[in-house]
Amino acid sequence: MRDPFPIPPIPALSEWIQPYADALSLSTLPLHIHEVLGAALFYTFIHTVLSPILSNAFFAKYYPRNNRAKKANWDAHVVSLVQSVLINGLALWAMWKDEERAKSDWEQRVWGYTGASGMIQALAAGYFVWDLGITLLNLDIFGLGLLAHAVSALAVYTFGFRPYLNYYSPVFILYELSTPFLNIHWFFDKLNMTGSKPQLYNGITLLVVFFCCRLVWGTYQSAVVYVDMWKAVQRGPDAGYIAAAFEKSSGVDANVMHFAKDAGPVPLWLAGIYVASNLTLNSLNWYWYFKMISAVKKRFEPAKEEKVAVPATGGKLGTGNVTTGAMVGEKPPGLRQRAHSIEDVMPDSEELRDGTIQ
Numbered sequence: 001m002r003d004p005f006p007i008p009p010i011p012a013l014s015e016w017i018q019p020y021a022d023a024l025s026l027s028t029l030p031l032h033i034h035e036v037l038g039a040a041l042f043y044t045f046i047h048t049v050l051s052p053i054l055s056n057a058f059f060a061k062y063y064p065r066n067n068r069a070k071k072a073n074w075d076a077h078v079v080s081l082v083q084s085v086l087i088n089g090l091a092l093w094a095m096w097k098d099e100e101r102a103k104s105d106w107e108q109r110v111w112g113y114t115g116a117s118g119m120i121q122a123l124a125a126g127y128f129v130w131d132l133g134i135t136l137l138n139l140d141i142f143g144l145g146l147l148a149h150a151v152s153a154l155a156v157y158t159f160g161f162r163p164y165l166n167y168y169s170p171v172f173i174l175y176e177l178s179t180p181f182l183n184i185h186w187f188f189d190k191l192n193m194t195g196s197k198p199q200l201y202n203g204i205t206l207l208v209v210f211f212c213c214r215l216v217w218g219t220y221q222s223a224v225v226y227v228d229m230w231k232a233v234q235r236g237p238d239a240g241y242i243a244a245a246f247e248k249s250s251g252v253d254a255n256v257m258h259f260a261k262d263a264g265p266v267p268l269w270l271a272g273i274y275v276a277s278n279l280t281l282n283s284l285n286w287y288w289y290f291k292m293i294s295a296v297k298k299r300f301e302p303a304k305e306e307k308v309a310v311p312a313t314g315g316k317l318g319t320g321n322v323t324t325g326a327m328v329g330e331k332p333p334g335l336r337q338r339a340h341s342i343e344d345v346m347p348d349s350e351e352l353r354d355g356t357i358q
Contacts, residue, residue: 001098003031003115010034026161027259028113032122039126040133043079047134051078062191069141074190076134077183083127084179091120091170100256101167109167109225110232111260121160121169128154156277159270163259165228171221175285177213181206203296210292214285222278229271236264 014030021029029036055063055074064070094116095101101114132150135142160166181202188199237260 001094001100001114001116003035003119004094005035005119007034007038013037021161024158026158028118028163028166029158029161031115032118032161035119035122036126036129039123040129043083043127043130044133046082047075047079047130051075054078059191072134072138072141077186079130081180081183081187084176084183087120087123087127087173088176088180090123091173094120094170104167104256106228106231107237107260108256109228110165110266111163111237111263112256113163113166113259114256117166117169118161118163120173121157121166124169124173125154125157125160128157152277156273159273164266164270165225165274168221168225172218175214175218178206178210181209207289207292207296210285210289215289218285219282222282225278226275229266229274232266233268233271234265 009031010033013033017033018030021027052063052065052071052075055078056065064074098114098116101117104112128150132147132154135147135150139147160169184202185199185206188194188196188202193199237257
């Protein structure tokens with residue numbers, strides 16, 4: 001399937017990046033460099049222009065316009081919310097419409113290329129270009145941890161332009177299906193809706209979607225890609241298979257193995273990077289999930305009441321009900337509102353957005 005992006009490749013950009021792509025063996029990068037840069041500029045526009053305008057217009061009471069650190073974090077969550085909704089929709093669409101991708105065998109899943117999957121790869125890479133840039137400009141706010149995250153995520157996405165595991169770019173993007181709900185949870189806190197019913201419903205949805213897309217889907221697809229990589233480490237794509245494909249058709253759009261004609265076995269270092277990254281992410285997903293359950297449970301559990309001695313009329317001691325943890329001036333106990341959030345026990349949406357291992 002051809003790249004469905006409405007703007008065709010820009011020759012000047014492709015020519016500019018070509019020498020770097022050749023030096024780094026990133027064969028498909030010149031075909032998508034306009035999407036990488038376009039996505040980076042789009043998210044930069046949202047962060048620096050659109051988010052401040054809309055947030056001031058609709059959430060003026062809560063938008064921290066005079067606090068640089070909080071404002072940068074708010075605007076970054078707006079970008080994360082937009083990106084996760086957009087990339088999820090495009091990934092699902094590409095998986096549904098790309099017929100060449102659907103017919104792929106294990107060799108095509110490793111070395112093959114389709115324009116639709118390449119577009120997903122490029123838009124995700126562009127997002128992490130923005131992520132790296134905004135982190136460097138606000139390093140005192142986001143810290144070295146998020147800088148390392150941005151660098152590693154961008155590096156992993158960049159390897160996909162070899163092309164390598166291009167088939168899996170939309171597959172693992174679907175880790176991001178839980179990210180919109182995580183961002184919505186964060187905004188509920190900032191809008192003084194902590195402990196509200198909407199946050200409860202969103203929290204339940206977050207747990208269900210996170211379990212399905214990261215733990216069930218992600219673990220299964222990880223096992224599939226490990227098998228494909230093991231085969232690819234043993235040998236390169238079958239030469240006869242590629243030759244036969246080129247006899248029937250030619251060109252990038254017609255032959256998914258166009259860029260595999262000179263490919264050999266996958267280097268051990270490359271397979272090792274992907275396996276290590278994927279195992280680390282899957283392990284963190286399981287850890288985060290149980291922490292999320294605990295945090296949501298504590299946030300919404302009813303406050304306990306205890307019998308304690310209190311002064312009664314006439315100076316005698318009597319008994320009364322006291323809500324555990326209640327303070328003077330608090331509202332009557334209902335859904336218990338706690339100061340901490342899910343993000344106190346797990347990385348926030350900036351870190352969780354690295355759900356894709358290509």
